[in-house]
Amino acid sequence: MKSIVSCAVAFAVASSLFAATASAQAKLDPSKPDFTGNWHRVGYTSAVKPDQGALPLTAEAAKAYAANKVAAAKGDRTHDNTSICLPEGMPRLALKAQPFEILQRPTVVAFNYQLNRLVRVAYFDAKPSAENPEYYLGESIAKWDGNELVVETSGFNDQTLIDDSGVPHGTELKVTERLSLDKNGKRIKSRITVEDPETFTAPWTVTVNYERMPAGFKMPEDVCAERIGNTAPRSRNAKK
Amino acid sequence: MAALAVASTAAQAQSNPRSIQRLHNSDDPLLALTGPIARVSGDAAAGSPPPSKDPRDFEGVWWISRYEYLLGPEPGVPPPLKDEYMRILERRVRAKNRGTPEADASTDCRPHGMPRLMESPYPIRIVQTPGQVTLLHEVAHNIRRLYIDQKHPTNLKPSYLGHSVAHWEGDTLVVDTKGLNDKTFIDDEGSSHSAQIHVVERIRKINNGKELEDQLTITDPVTLTAPYSFKRIYKWRSDVKPAEYICEENNRNAPENGVTVAK
Numbered sequence: 001m002k003s004i005v006s007c008a009v010a011f012a013v014a015s016s017l018f019a020a021t022a023s024a025q026a027k028l029d030p031s032k033p034d035f036t037g038n039w040h041r042v043g044y045t046s047a048v049k050p051d052q053g054a055l056p057l058t059a060e061a062a063k064a065y066a067a068n069k070v071a072a073a074k075g076d077r078t079h080d081n082t083s084i085c086l087p088e089g090m091p092r093l094a095l096k097a098q099p100f101e102i103l104q105r106p107t108v109v110a111f112n113y114q115l116n117r118l119v120r121v122a123y124f125d126a127k128p129s130a131e132n133p134e135y136y137l138g139e140s141i142a143k144w145d146g147n148e149l150v151v152e153t154s155g156f157n158d159q160t161l162i163d164d165s166g167v168p169h170g171t172e173l174k175v176t177e178r179l180s181l182d183k184n185g186k187r188i189k190s191r192i193t194v195e196d197p198e199t200f201t202a203p204w205t206v207t208v209n210y211e212r213m214p215a216g217f218k219m220p221e222d223v224c225a226e227r228i229g230n231t232a233p234r235s236r237n238a239k240k
Numbered sequence: 241m242a243a244l245a246v247a248s249t250a251a252q253a254q255s256n257p258r259s260i261q262r263l264h265n266s267d268d269p270l271l272a273l274t275g276p277i278a279r280v281s282g283d284a285a286a287g288s289p290p291p292s293k294d295p296r297d298f299e300g301v302w303w304i305s306r307y308e309y310l311l312g313p314e315p316g317v318p319p320p321l322k323d324e325y326m327r328i329l330e331r332r333v334r335a336k337n338r339g340t341p342e343a344d345a346s347t348d349c350r351p352h353g354m355p356r357l358m359e360s361p362y363p364i365r366i367v368q369t370p371g372q373v374t375l376l377h378e379v380a381h382n383i384r385r386l387y388i389d390q391k392h393p394t395n396l397k398p399s400y401l402g403h404s405v406a407h408w409e410g411d412t413l414v415v416d417t418k419g420l421n422d423k424t425f426i427d428d429e430g431s432s433h434s435a436q437i438h439v440v441e442r443i444r445k446i447n448n449g450k451e452l453e454d455q456l457t458i459t460d461p462v463t464l465t466a467p468y469s470f471k472r473i474y475k476w477r478s479d480v481k482p483a484e485y486i487c488e489e490n491n492r493n494a495p496e497n498g499v500t501v502a503k
Contacts, residue, residue, distance in 0.1 A: 026292070026299070036369050085349065085488040103367045103374060105299065110367055110376060117351070117383050119376050121365065121482075135484040219385065221399040224488070225350050 026106045033147055033181035035102040035109070038213035039188060044097035047165035050204040051191075061168055061199040068166030079166060081159050085224035087118050087136035089160020090153055090175045091192045091206070096164075098222075099213050109142050109149065116224040122151045129155060132171055136160055149179040162194065170198035187211050288479035291449035295411035298366045298373065298445065301482060302452050302474035307361040311427035311458075313468045318431055325432045325463045332430030342430060345423045349487035351382050351400035353424025354417050354439050355456050358472060363482045373406060373413065378482040386415050398435050400424060415441040426458065434462035450476045 028034055048055070057065060068079045077083040088096065093113055103110040111120040122140035129139060134157035141152050153175045162169050173196040180189050188210040195203040291300065312318045318329055332342050346352045352360065362378040375384040386406040396403050396419030403419040417439040426433050437460040446453045452474040459467040 026297075087486060087488075103369050103372075105367060105369070108365075108367070110365075110374070112374070112376070112383055117381050119381050119383065121376070123481075133484070136486055136489075137484060218387070219383075221351070221401060223350050223400060225348050 028104060028106060032144060033149070033185075034104055035149060035179060035181060035188060036104045038099055038101050038217045038219065039210040040099045040213055041095065041097050042209050042211050044095070046163070048091070048095060048163040048167065048206050050206050052204055055167065056201040056204055057167075058199060058201055064168045065166060068161075068168065072166055079168075080161060082161075082224075083228070085116060085228055086159065088115060089136050089156065089162075089169075090120075090138055090173075091177075091194060092161055092163050093118060093120075093137065094175075094177060094190065094192060095206070095208060099217070099219065101219055104149075109151070112219070114219055114222050116222055120153075122153075132156075134171060138173075138175070145178070147180060149177075151177040151179070153177075162199075168199060169196050172196050172198050185212075288477075291445070291476045291478075293449065295445050295449070296408065296413075297368065298413070298443070298452060299368050301363050301365050301477045301480045303363045303477045303480060304359065304361055305451070305473040305475050308359060309427060309429045311355055311359055311431065311456075311470060313470055318429070319426055319458065319463075320465045320468050321431060321463055322465055329429065329431050336429075344425050344430065345400060346380065346487075349380060350423070352379065353400050353433075354402060354420055354437075355458060356425055356427055357382055357384070357401065358441075358454060358456065359427060362485065363477060363480050364474065365482055376482070378485050380485055380487040386413070392416070392418055398422075402439075409442075412442050412444040415439075415443060417441070432463045433458075433460045436460055436462050446473075452476070 071077070071079055082088055087093070093115065096113070096115060098114045100111055100113040103112065107124050109122045109124075111122070113119070118137065120137050120140055122142035124142045126141050128141065133139060133155045135155055136157060136159060138153040139155035143150050143152075154173070156169070156171055156173045158168075158170050160169070161167060173194070176193040176195075178191045178193075181187075182189070189207060190210065191205055191207050193203055193205045194200065289300075306315075308315055310316060310318050313320070318326065321329060335342050346356075351357070357377060357379070360377060360379040360382075364378070365376040367374045367376065371388050371390075373386040373388065375386070377383070382401065384401055384404060386404045388406050388408075390405045392403055392405055398419055398421035400421060400423065402417045404415050404417045406413050406415040408414070420433070420435060420437050420439075422433065422435045422437075424433070425431055426437075437458065440457045440459075442455040444453055445451070453471060454474070455469060455471045457467055457469040458464065
């Protein structure tokens, strides 16, 4: 008798589980691709390689970039705030080789990076803030263009770099990612367009590919302060 | 004055370990407990979307309704720490009241640990995708991933936020967190835990979905005399867009010789 009761309870629990799962929360538009999952970039290079060839740097930006490269060659990384665990910024974060997670929902898409657990949340149906919030990772707005997920990001500070090789940028930076999922859902192509009139004489685009991490992958906890052992700011960048 | 008050309450607690000990961390305990919640206002602004009617849909932004320095079984009461750990807590409270708080992981921008993270007075965005509930905390870009209907791996490598598995019991999400390291505190005041800490949460929507209740049960055979529980309430805040919170930017309080010095 007891076992019948527990069976009945188990069945009731199981069916209520199913019912609740089925009724669940707001659903994704089934006509759009779902980018949810764990991804990593393939074909990483430390210096960004624009599809058009060379970076269209202004003369001043070219000078600053050259100085950063000279410093880096000498082991001086004071121009690179990731050396004190500040965020990579954009598009640098999207160009890294480390895994990241996409969580796609009807009103937001979250990009959660392994690197120091950085998060970017892109909002559908949103507008950029009237005033530049000067975020390290900017403010992101998501929209659909057919089957492409378009993420426009602006509202940056000038404390980050374009890539691991030290290309600088200013606060007028705008980054547009156009993500498309291949037919079998295993690969994302992202065309990243970068605009910044202070730094570049024209917009430029780099195309990067992300592949799915193996099934069962769980994002490891990455703590920059442990990796690097120093998060104290240098006086140059310390804010009051 | 505050240090004296702490010492005398501690003496009482030691003479009667089962009594509930109150540990005031300033001359005005009410002020100390209410100060940091200035950013936490009441209900969501008019016109922002109401919470979903689905009791298992936690998706959206939530914000703790009341902030406590101590995460004990009651407000203002420390966890049931063993005597040696109670003395450590008292030492930390005295150090803090002197203006030289002892450093822990969060002081140099490492994750806050559990259960402390759930006490953060900053908003949390919850995202629900198949097999996973994700908590994106504004505070210091902490992320918790709750894996649904999974088991803890054997030989978990200790981490700041541990490994969390969850399952539904009715409309309550039961979350089991293990594999935490011992580099964090239980609460902002500095109650100790070991790597054997085990946190079980029962999370459910209450008050027509306008609030999320988290009942946390903390077990730690090393630092606690017994397991204990407490409840926290988070308000539905669809009007809030969590901000970028980069602890590393303003890390002027990095510890020197294990002591935090305001710079």
